[in-house]
Amino acid sequence: MDPNTKNFLSNQLMWIVISLGISFAISWFLPFPVSLVAIIGTFLAINFYMRRYQLRRMGAGGFGGSFLGGAGNSSQVNYACISCGQRHNQGSCPRCGSRMKRAEF
Ligand SMILES: [Zn+2]
Structure with a gap:
């Protein structure tokens, strides 16, 4: 498997485990309707930060760079x-x- 993809998948898995742990903790400490809202909010926040983190790591030389290079070679x-x-x-x-x-x- 491509090391970048592997890294991405293990990162994704780590975030899923972290958000599961957070949601368990929230549902433990807060009553039901409040905990549900808090869990959804936490998931959205984690997703937002994860996407920003990955975009910054990829930078301009990530998908865009390799796409342009591939198109140049084929033509x-x-x-x-x-x-x-x-x-x-x-x-x-x-x-x-x-x-x-x-x-x-
Ligand atoms: Zn010849």
Whole structure:
């Protein structure tokens, strides 16, 4: 599994355990209707802070950066050697050294 995904999942699990513990504590100390409101409020607050924390950790180089990089690679023009057909993007063919090449899309 991707280490980032694994980290994200264990983080998520940790927050679920923490919020469960908090809701148990709240329902222990407060009477029913008040405890329900307090639990929902706590869940929303935890979600809000968790999202902010993860967004800050990802930053601009997270999903956006890798998406732009992937799109750039897929739209790149590929060249193939005219004499031997080897696909390459270098000045001369790495297999036969010919500088003649054609673009392949
Ligand atoms: Zn070649």
